[in-house]
Amino acid sequence: MKSGSSPTMKDVARESGLSLATVSKVINGLPVGKESRRLVEEAIDKLGYHVNAYARALKSSKTNTVALVLPSLKHPFFAHMADELTASLTSVGYRSLLMITNYDRQAEQTCFSMVRNNLVDGIIALTYNPHLKVDESVPIVSIDRHLGENIPCVSSDNYYGGELAAKKLLELGCRKLLFIRISSHTPGEPNKRFSGFENVCQAQGVEYEAILLHDDESTEPIFRFLEEHVVGEHPEFDGIFCNADSLAGKVLRFLQQHGVDVPGQVQIIGYDGVPDFFADQYVCSTIEQPLSQITQTAVRLLLNPDESSIGLNVCLPVKYIPGSTTKD
Amino acid sequence: MKSGSSPTMKDVARESGLSLATVSKVINGLPVGKESRRLVEEAIDKLGYHVNAYARALKSSKTNTVALVLPSLKHPFFAHMADELTASLTSVGYRSLLMITNYDRQAEQTCFSMVRNNLVDGIIALTYNPHLKVDESVPIVSIDRHLGENIPCVSSDNYYGGELAAKKLLELGCRKLLFIRISSHTPGEPNKRFSGFENVCQAQGVEYEAILLHDDESTEPIFRFLEEHVVGEHPEFDGIFCNADSLAGKVLRFLQQHGVDVPGQVQIIGYDGVPDFFADQYVCSTIEQPLSQITQTAVRLLLNPDESSIGLNVCLPVKYIPGSTTKD
DNA sequence: AACAATATGTTAAACGTTTTACACATGTTG
DNA sequence: CAACATGTGTAAAACGTTTAACATATTGTT
Numbered sequence: 001m002k003s004g005s006s007p008t009m010k011d012v013a014r015e016s017g018l019s020l021a022t023v024s025k026v027i028n029g030l031p032v033g034k035e036s037r038r039l040v041e042e043a044i045d046k047l048g049y050h051v052n053a054y055a056r057a058l059k060s061s062k063t064n065t066v067a068l069v070l071p072s073l074k075h076p077f078f079a080h081m082a083d084e085l086t087a088s089l090t091s092v093g094y095r096s097l098l099m100i101t102n103y104d105r106q107a108e109q110t111c112f113s114m115v116r117n118n119l120v121d122g123i124i125a126l127t128y129n130p131h132l133k134v135d136e137s138v139p140i141v142s143i144d145r146h147l148g149e150n151i152p153c154v155s156s157d158n159y160y161g162g163e164l165a166a167k168k169l170l171e172l173g174c175r176k177l178l179f180i181r182i183s184s185h186t187p188g189e190p191n192k193r194f195s196g197f198e199n200v201c202q203a204q205g206v207e208y209e210a211i212l213l214h215d216d217e218s219t220e221p222i223f224r225f226l227e228e229h230v231v232g233e234h235p236e237f238d239g240i241f242c243n244a245d246s247l248a249g250k251v252l253r254f255l256q257q258h259g260v261d262v263p264g265q266v267q268i269i270g271y272d273g274v275p276d277f278f279a280d281q282y283v284c285s286t287i288e289q290p291l292s293q294i295t296q297t298a299v300r301l302l303l304n305p306d307e308s309s310i311g312l313n314v315c316l317p318v319k320y321i322p323g324s325t326t327k328d
Numbered sequence: 329m330k331s332g333s334s335p336t337m338k339d340v341a342r343e344s345g346l347s348l349a350t351v352s353k354v355i356n357g358l359p360v361g362k363e364s365r366r367l368v369e370e371a372i373d374k375l376g377y378h379v380n381a382y383a384r385a386l387k388s389s390k391t392n393t394v395a396l397v398l399p400s401l402k403h404p405f406f407a408h409m410a411d412e413l414t415a416s417l418t419s420v421g422y423r424s425l426l427m428i429t430n431y432d433r434q435a436e437q438t439c440f441s442m443v444r445n446n447l448v449d450g451i452i453a454l455t456y457n458p459h460l461k462v463d464e465s466v467p468i469v470s471i472d473r474h475l476g477e478n479i480p481c482v483s484s485d486n487y488y489g490g491e492l493a494a495k496k497l498l499e500l501g502c503r504k505l506l507f508i509r510i511s512s513h514t515p516g517e518p519n520k521r522f523s524g525f526e527n528v529c530q531a532q533g534v535e536y537e538a539i540l541l542h543d544d545e546s547t548e549p550i551f552r553f554l555e556e557h558v559v560g561e562h563p564e565f566d567g568i569f570c571n572a573d574s575l576a577g578k579v580l581r582f583l584q585q586h587g588v589d590v591p592g593q594v595q596i597i598g599y600d601g602v603p604d605f606f607a608d609q610y611v612c613s614t615i616e617q618p619l620s621q622i623t624q625t626a627v628r629l630l631l632n633p634d635e636s637s638i639g640l641n642v643c644l645p646v647k648y649i650p651g652s653t654t655k656d
Numbered sequence: 657a658a659c660a661a662t663a664t665g666t667t668a669a670a671c672g673t674t675t676t677a678c679a680c681a682t683g684t685t686g
Numbered sequence: 687c688a689a690c691a692t693g694t695g696t697a698a699a700a701c702g703t704t705t706a707a708c709a710t711a712t713t714g715t716t
Contacts, residue, residue, distance in 0.1 A: 336672055388673080
């Protein structure tokens with residue numbers, strides 16, 4: 001073994017007096033004589049041998065690495081997602097290659113191209129680019145968005161989540177509902193939250209209004225709307241559903257600063273259900289996404305594509321979590 | 329090219345009628361005839377060739393990948409750190425291999441062993457294990473902790489941060505200070521926050537007390553202490569310095585729930601300076617760590633170890649950020 | 657005692673790059 | 687016109703594994 005560089009299987013073979021193939025077998029847990037195994041293991045210990053992942057990947061075209069393509073880690077929901085995905089992957093012997101896109105379509109495309117045909121065994125992605133060119137040569141699992149006919153997608157039950165929020169608000173005595181939605185320009189599963197919400201309102205003949213904000217715009221218009229229709233003695237709306245806790249947090253703060261009593265006059269329900277790390281509690285009443293289930297399912301779907309028990313598209317149950325912004 | 333598998337340099341060579349070596353030169357931007365370059369590039373486009381990162385890494389022992397070893401992404405500070413580290417690395421053509429340790433010493437060791445001698449070109453780590461065996465064969469940059477004589481460490485100016493907090497509280501009229509510290513069992517740079525704090529108090533002859541909580545313990549004892557010495561008509565302490573915003577957030581909430589007027593009766597300063605994502609503002613008055621500088625320095629230090637302008641140990645300036653928990 | 661059958665090892669050819677040493681024109685110089 | 691620098695391209699040997707195909711030793715069966 002040349003000093004400075006690390007020991008290879010060849011060195012182990014020489015040290016143990018056995019052949020390269022035998023060493024390989026020991027390393028990979030293939031059947032090998034008891035005595036030989038001992039000799040090889042001793043040599044490995046003595047030399048401090050570690051398998052070279054790159055040589056192995058080259059030969060076996062198996063990298064044991066999965067790319068995680070996420071918009072940002074500044075949003076706690078995505079940060080938690082990355083945390084749990086990595087944990088899931090680690091527990092089954094995989095590594096995570098982290099790629100952050102900053103919600104940029106070009107960057108998303110770059111990620112998908114970079115991993116083309118090598119580098120990773122699969123991709124778990126949460127993307128927005130509607131024209132994403134996906135290469136079928138690498139298995140992909142998408143979160144919250146359909147990327148193509150054959151690409152598995154896992155999401156929470158957004159439609160039901162929307163229904164649930166509307167139902168809860170009505171149950172809690174609200175008479176006129178407001179849906180505030182911040183959304184990308186891309187059609188994705190989360191848009192179904194609105195359908196569910198609308199459906200309940202219409203079925204129950206309840207008045208409602210919905211305002212939409214694109215994620216590349218300022219939140220100003222929303223605040224102006226609130227100022228005009230909610231702030232004051234007699235708010236026009238007494239129940240607000242926001243399609244993200246982060247948005248709900250801002251709405252809550254704005255209303256509080258403008259003297260609106262939450263949940264007294266107006267009740268608010270958000271979506272996502274990531275606890276606020278600092279306060280160690282939920283920011284507001286919310287529809288909680290089953291984050292652990294989502295990540296675990298994504299990993300399973302990616303690594304066992306044939307496991308027929310899970311479908312191609314998985315929709316996981318959401319749960320209502322009462323918090324400080326509703327009367328329950 | 330066999331169908332199903334991806335094209336290799338060999339295929340490109342055949343397609344372009346040139347040799348393997350020439351193709352390699354084109355790919356790596358080495359000098360090559362104009363016409364040859366064109367032919368090769370055409371063939372690459374036509375076949376959709378992508379270089380195999382593993383073969384390249386094997387041959388050149390350069391992976392263009394850096395391991396990020398962090399305790400968790402559930403804590404926004406670390407999440408932001410991962411986000412920015414990845415951005416920095418991406419901007420210079422590197423990839424991030426994400427490894428989460430969950431503050432577990434064994435897991436930390438596993439990470440350090442896994443990357444041994446291959447897999448990555450370097451490690452950026454924030455660890456707690458005091459007995460971490462580090463292998464000098466891979467360049468390491470440590471954050472907030474000295475890992476060894478030759479291992480660069482980058483941190484914020486913790487000592488000055490502690491001083492600053494004490495000075496500010498005194499400036500704002502506090503008479504008796506409380507330092508609440510949550511800490512791992514490992515001696516690390518952040519412990520200097522206390523020294524700085526203590527130093528100012530002693531120099532100015534101000535009364536103070538410090539309580540310590542290990543990060544594997546419940547926060548109960550702290551709450552009991554607060555209940556006994558702070559809650560009530562006449563709080564014994566009128567200025568509290570917490571060595572983390574997350575801790576400060578909990579203290580703040582506890583005091584508010586028990587009727588203490590913050591910042592009226594008691595003022596609080598935290599440490600870290602990560603804005604609360606939901607509220608879109610700082611949780612409390614705080615000593616802000618220069619996160620971007622930390623991450624950028626870590627990356628520079630890792631990739632240009634010889635650049636003598638940066639020292640082996642870098643200590644970056646902190647800043648006081650007034651917030652809702654102090655009177656300024 | 658002869659011969660399968662089985663257990664255990666070995667040899668050598670891949671995997672897809674990079675890179676050193678070399679070959680061959682072509683043009684330049686004394 | 688020999689001698690030589692220069693510009694371009696090629697051949698072939700690595701890098702450290704995995705794995706098929708093969709060799710040899712061991713055991714059991716008649």
